[in-house]
Amino acid sequence: MRGKFLFILGLAIGYVFGTRAGRKRYEQIKSAAQNIWESEPVQWSVKQAQDAVGDVAEEALTAAKRVIHQVTGEKPAKKAPAKKPAAKIAPKPAARTAAAKPAAE
Structure with missing residues (x-):
């Protein structure tokens, strides 16, 4: 077929x-x-295929990670905690305009 x-x-x-x-x-x-x-039937089929592929892909990725960790003997890395926001940095002073610059003599 x-x-x-x-x-x-x-x-x-x-x-x-x-x-x-x-x-x-x-x-x-x-x-x-x-x-x-x-058309509606085609789009329905596309949605079904995307869902099936997504499920299989997640399972395959999980299985692959498990095998890699078994082979290497490493423990799976834990997710890092969320970082704290960086301290705000004061903006640089604005550049002087031509009118604000001292006149050359």
């Missing part, structure tokens, strides 16, 4: 880039593709 989808996608991309129908046909294809992409 995936192979057929990739083949059809390849044909569509090849047609778009290889067509001699001109800009008008390209705009029609672009508009149709955008309408399909923005």
Whole structure:
């Protein structure tokens, strides 16, 4: 199934880039593709895929960190406490304007 989808996608991309129908046909294809992409079923599927990938990615990252710590024998680093805000520094005095500078004699 995936192979057929990739083949059809390849044909569509090849047609778009290889067509001699001109800009008008390209705009029609672009508009149709955008309408399909923005359709509710497609966007629902995209959201489902993003959620699934996000969950799997978090689990994989956690597992990878655990393996690294087991191999290296290091304990996981604890989160550093929040830093205190730095003391405010007084602003530098404003540069003198031409009118405020002493006149050269």
